[in-house]
Amino acid sequence: MTLNNAIEVSHLTKKFNDKTAVDDIxxxxxxxxxxxxxxxxxxxKTTTLRMITTLLKSTSGTVKIFGHDTASEGKLARSMFGLTGQYASVDEDISARENLMIFSRLNGLSRADSKKRTEELLEEFSLVNSADKSLKDFSGGMRRRLDLAVSLITRPALIFLDEPTTGLDPRTRTQMWDTIRKLVAQGSTIVLTTQYLDEADQLADRIAVIDHGKLVKIGTPSELKQQIGGTNLSFTVSDNQQVDSTVKLVTDKLGATVHLAGQRLSTNLAGVDQLSKLLATLQQDKISITDLTVQEPSLDDVFMNLTVGKN
Structure with a gap:
């Protein structure tokens, strides 16, 4: 166990009959x-998450939570994390306050401690004004916040969020992002599955891309973006007579392939520092350009590049 690791996943595999759902991750x-x-x-990804959180038994491989093997020390490992699924596990027929009280008691807190923790969580998740309303009157965002509050009753150091903002409106998604950032600032470790690439880009320090049961890439958002081709530069040459000489100049200066559409050039930069040198050279050669755009690859580009058509 490396001291700074919250989770260690080693050669994790899951087979359902003859189908391999997760392959040696x-x-x-x-x-x-x-x-x-x-x-x-x-x-x-969801099968992987379920194995890590002991909801599903792996075919082979090991998972350690803060150094504790989930197979041989399951109860201890489970006590160290909270799990929020895609669908709220709370009781529809009672209030948020009652739900938090019940789950606090189920987690072993005394009645007095349960009451105290319930008040803290209602405050923290902006649910005080709705604490005694029936959950049937809750919006999707309020329901999701309550579900997250339930998973945090025991103040776990590790939190699993399985698609926490699916189906929420943009404003409520942003509120959830703020809540997640606050948890990290307080020292929590978070594992996040999401179908929203902007969410991963906004929140994740590192990302593992899984496709067809295999781990195809792992790295920071910036590293993943750089691996698929760097920064894209495009501009229009004002004078049609200078297009050919500009293509040659850009090719010589950057050593990169130039794509031409009429008078518009596009190419890739190995680094943004190349841009200032290129612009200085164009100015020196009295080549006028317009509509300059510099675009970093997005996680959408990474996702498409790594997963589409790789059957």
């Missing part, structure tokens, strides 16, 4: 980071 999650699991539907 290994990775570590560091303490205090947000770790994103990305993949298309059916890629194996």
């Amino acid at each position: 290994s990775f570590n999650v560091k303490q205090g980071e947000v770790f994103g699991l990305l993949g298309p539907n059916g890629a194996g």
Whole structure:
């Protein structure tokens, strides 16, 4: 066990009859980071999460939570994390306050401690004004906040969030992002599965991309973006007579392939520092350009590049 690892996944595999859903996956999650699991539907990310959280028995491989093997020390490992699923596990027929009280008692808190923890969580998740309303009157965002509050009753150091903002409106999604950032600032480690690439880009320190049950890439959002081709530069040459000489100049200066559409050039930069040198050269050669755009690759580009058509 490396001291700064919250999770160690080693050669994790899950087979359902003759179908391999998760195929020999290994990775570590560091303490205090947000770790994103990305993949298309059916890629194996939810199966991976269920094995890590002991909801599903693996065919082979091991998982350690803060150094404790989930197979041989399951109860101890489970006591160290909270899990929030895609669908709220709370009781529809009672209030938020009653739900939090019941789950607090189920987690072993005394009646007095349960009451205290319930008040803290209602405050923390902005549910005080709705605490005694029936859950049937809750919006999707309020329901999701309550579900997250329930998973945090025991103040776990590790939190699993399985698609926490699915189906929420943009404003409520942003509120959930703020809540997740606050948890990290307080020292929590978070494992996040999401179908929203902007969410992973906003929140995750590192991302594992899973496809067809295999781990195809792991790295920071910036590293993953750089691996698929760097920064894209495009501009229009004002004078049609200078297009050919500009293509030659850009090719010589950057050593990169130039794509031409009429008078518009596009190419890739190995680094943004190349841009200032190129612009200085164009100015020196009295080549006028317009509509300059510099675009970093997005996680959408990464996702498409790594997962589409790789059957």
